[in-house]
Amino acid sequence: MTSVSHPVSTTWSQDQPAKVRVPWHQRLQPANLLWLFLAGILVVLIVAPMWTLVVSSFTDAKTGGWTLHNYVEAYGKERHITALTNTLKMGAVVVVLKLAFGVPLAWACTRTDMPGRNFVRYSVFGAFIMPPYLAGVGWILLAGPNTGWINRVWHSLSGSTEPLVNIFSFGGLVLVTAIGGFFLVFVLVSSAFEMINSEMEDAANILGAGPFKTAMKVTFPLVMPAIIGSALLSFLGAIALYGVPALISIPARYPVVVIQLTEFFSFPLRIQVAAAYSIPLLLITAAMLGLQKLILRRKGYVSVSGKGGERRIVKLGRWRWVLFAYCFCVVALSVLMPLFVLLLAAFSDSWTTGFSFSNLTLSNFHYVLFEHSSSQKALVGSIGLGIVAATVAITLALFIAYIVQRRLIPFSGLLAFLAVSPYVVPGIVLAIGFYAAYALPPIALYGTYTIMALAFVTRFLPIAFTTSSAGVRSIHPEMEEAVRILGGGRVTALRHVVGPLLKRTLAGGWLLIFVPAAQELSTAIFLVGPTTRVVSVVLLDLSEEGELEKLAALGSLLLIIIVAVVALGMRYLGRDFMLRRS
């Protein structure tokens, strides 16, 4: 190391007094250099954007001085306050819906003899792959007030001219938001159900509790932390979601925070006000995650994290078909119906005229692939950003996770904290932070793929870190020590043992990032430039232009590519790599 540190210290010695040189020289150990390097990356990705966000919310746009004016402007209008309360109201209703969808399905698929459990599992998985805004478009096709399919069937059946259902309403907004996110409830609660050892239930049975009492007194209390945790995450997901409100809440005349934020971002551009307006979103998220941590920390729930034992299946008898009917309704509403109409519209000349063979066409695909000004490039951009974000995030996270888990350097816990901290930042707020920090001169990254890639890496770093960290933790340090005592160095150990053992975990984590990154909308919305659009943004443009068939075609293409990548992953990693992650 002397060969590197020596020239550095001599150049420093010219303008630094001698007493500084010695400690500086000593601190230039390879491990500390690595620490500094990683810490530097995390500062660029996380600390600087968030710091800039908070600072700019207190900065006068014209003078650059300190001011509270941004907050006055952000919260001074009744309309802006309404958007805030609307958002909270919507979030609360969405949580109830998501739990009503997710919890029964999770129980049915893990603990009962309901028929079609795998069908339900895969359909719910489909809900994860389908981005919320595509489900939203599907539901506009189904339940638009005049031309939606459901309403047209209703009109022809009843002769009425009033719509039966209207997606452009509060009900429509919460329904579409809920179906786009109950996947998470399903996954978290399922794994909690799978962790419960049947012996705990047997213990209640042997003491005289019947099946119903056991369920109420033992089973559900044990999964309660998972339910509460997923409820909190559902709420946060709902209030930060951009795509669905962008499609529905404007025509429904139901203003919410994310839509108000885009208003601050349209002409005249008021970043500082947007920053001030996004602070509550940030605070609510941080508070909720803190709350979740408090709940999960209570030791009574430790058993859930224990090893899953043998599980008994509840025999439902005739009720199995009732439960299946309910599950089928949920997956029909969330995946099957919107996906079906979306695909149909993609192949239709005009989706309003209904299904007929003369209406079938491939021209929509031709249009989005070869004619539309930006959609072809956007497809490449989205997939490319997904690949870059997933690869960079996983690589960075692996380094951090390895040195944190193996305690190679002091203060590595700080790196871990930074790496998971973007978790508390909603995507749209992160975008404002990145915009404020890097979009404008002197850095002037606005309209480049670089700024989007950086923001995406940041957004998905927590998933990457949790995955890598769990992977490294699962490798006993003695596995590496065995290499070293037999004569191999740390690098040999990484190459021959750690790397091969982590391959599956890392590939799984890569896919878990690629899928949402290729569809990401909220982080992209403020960072795309005229020449760097991504599919999600182009889809929204097409919806504003009313080109729903073309939108459906482009959305289907995105889905096909993602499904292909996920299918490859499943072949390689086994089919349950996503449904059973801890």
Next chain:
Amino acid sequence: MDGLVLRKLGRRFGAVDAVLDFDLHIKPGEFVSLLGPSGCGKTTTLRMIAGFIDPTSGSIELDGKILSAPSGSVPPEKRGMSMIFQSYAIWPNMTVSQNVAFGLNLRKLPSDEVKKRVGAVLETVRMSHLADRYPAELSGGQQQRVALARAVVIRPAVLLLDEPLSNLDANLREEMRFEIKRMHDEFKITSVYVTHDQGEAMVTSDRIAVMNNGRLEQIDTPYALYSRPKTRFVASFIGRTNFLSGNCGNHMIDFAGFSVPLAMIGEEVTGGGPITVSIRPQAMKLSATEVPRDKVINLQGSVQQSAFLGETWDYVFQSKDSGLQFRVAAPPADVFQVGAPAWLQIDPAQIVPIAD
């Protein structure tokens, strides 16, 4: 000095001395166990020998070359040692033969030589038929054999074993003890074995170093350690024993209710005053009547408790005169009812004075 030498070795974690002033000389080819309760510093000592932990004081030398010292240490990969880990640390991504060949390949041996040596060592541990299996397809005992083969195949300067049998069930553990002993007899590798199980240590070791609180209590052959413990800790940690307090005079040691001439005790006792001795349950006999014999101490009393352990009876005898209680081991044929009167005979040659 030839062999492995630990000189005033110490390791401090924060304010706690995990190991302190540890002196040990292991001769080439010798098998030494570090035995002690958990937290006594035995694993820290082993990991210092391996090079995974640097000492904070003292040094470790191998054949006259310093390996570890507070000023700097040879990294583990340059020590030419090998180690068997508590978790076996068999690499699950490699087959049995790839695991065993790994160390040889690192030494850049020609591939036919590697093949030959892997084949030979797998033969020795009786794993030849499973050479192409992956570790997940092996039982615990088989994984242990792979770990053993992987460690000895490189013919290490020193073989380190970190509680290698603690994850096995009782029968397998017994079998593997002898397997390890057999491997040592065959290859004569200098070995350091860490365990908290005295049975394992006694079967495998030439000498046992008993550790407590980071310090060496006593190092001796298994027989000497059992029959002549030097400290209270060693006497109670290895097997069971009776402690008696007495007073040492010029020619006699006086205990409550009886006295023993100094000359009859197995070793020299110097200096007078209070003294503690250890008497193993096997150093005494119970009989229904008094057995007047020379050089045997007879005490009258009764049996207070009894438990049958299969190979022996475990009785508690209480002396009538002093009320002192003794644990006594008796062969299965010597049956006494609880409460029955009995006589206790103590062999004075097996009374061992110990330091507290």
